[in-house]
Amino acid sequence: DARVTQTPRHKVTEMGQEVTMRCQPILGHNTVFWYRQTMMQGLELLAYFRNRAPLDDSGMPKDRFSAEMPDATLATLKIQPSEPRDSAVYFCASALPWDRENNEQFFGPGTRLTVL
Amino acid sequence: GENVEQHPSTLSVQEGDSAVIKCTYSDSASNYFPWYKQELGKRPQLIIDIRSNVGEKKDQRIAVTLNKTAKHFSLHITETQPEDSAVYFCAASLAGGTSYGKLTFGQGTILTVHP
Numbered sequence: 001d002a003r004v005t006q007t008p009r010h011k012v013t014e015m016g017q018e019v020t021m022r023c024q025p026i027l028g029h030n031t032v033f034w035y036r037q038t039m040m041q042g043l044e045l046l047a048y049f050r051n052r053a054p055l056d057d058s059g060m061p062k063d064r065f066s067a068e069m070p071d072a073t074l075a076t077l078k079i080q081p082s083e084p085r086d087s088a089v090y091f092c093a094s095a096l097p098w099d100r101e102n103n104e105q106f107f108g109p110g111t112r113l114t115v116l
Numbered sequence: 117g118e119n120v121e122q123h124p125s126t127l128s129v130q131e132g133d134s135a136v137i138k139c140t141y142s143d144s145a146s147n148y149f150p151w152y153k154q155e156l157g158k159r160p161q162l163i164i165d166i167r168s169n170v171g172e173k174k175d176q177r178i179a180v181t182l183n184k185t186a187k188h189f190s191l192h193i194t195e196t197q198p199e200d201s202a203v204y205f206c207a208a209s210l211a212g213g214t215s216y217g218k219l220t221f222g223q224g225t226i227l228t229v230h231p
Contacts, residue, residue, distance in 0.1 A: 031217055033217075033219075042205075042221060042222070042223045042224055043160070043205060043221040043224075044221075045218065045219065045220070048217070048218065050217075055218075056218060091159065091160070095217055098217050103148055103150070103165060103209070103217070104150070104162045104165070105150075105162070105217075105219065107159040107160050107161070108159060109158075109159050110159060
């Protein structure tokens with residue numbers, strides 16, 4: 001049963017520190033999404049990649065957030081410097097190439113980030 | 117860009133009753149509408165989806181209806197069970213161009229099914 005994996009599952013850090021979250025998409029999936037979930041804002045799309053190329057990162061604060069896909073098996077989301085308002089659950093999701101049958105996004109377990 | 121509104125924000129029903137959650141979307145070009153279920157502390161998981169060329173889709177106790185003219189779609193759960201208790205999210209997506217696959221989510225509905 002192939003699944004998206006994310007590390008770390010939990011991260012507590014102090015304001016100003018750098019945070020790196022990692023995601024391994026399901027093998028064969030060419031689209032990777034990063035979402036942030038908070039009680040107030042719900043599920044927000046931060047950025048997404050297709051075939052490792054960034055397609056849209058308009059949901060991401062550019063001054064402190066960056067997202068990359070060094071290779072097809074790894075996506076990273078980095079926050080530098082982190083702030084208390086970044087505290088949230090960050091989900092990665094992956095999907096097969098879009099066609100009439102394959103549209104489902106498969107979510108990872110999430111990284112729960114707490115910035116003190 | 118797309119905007120998705122979801123109602124109600126909370127829904128409480130008795131076991132065996134039906135539950136209905138409604139969503140509206142703003143972009144008439146959207147053509148894919150999935151529903152995700154998220155249990156407490158878990159990842160969102162797809163439970164059913166519908167495309168704009170279909171008006172209704174059913175899978176056992178859950179069904180989704182779509183009204184393209186009015187730009188709204190609904191999730192129907194019949195014979196609810198306590199294990200249906202979760203947060204449900206609707207979403208809308210464009211299929212085509214570089215935006216395909218990009219989901220805009222509603223705010224979520226907390227469904228509680230009382231035994």
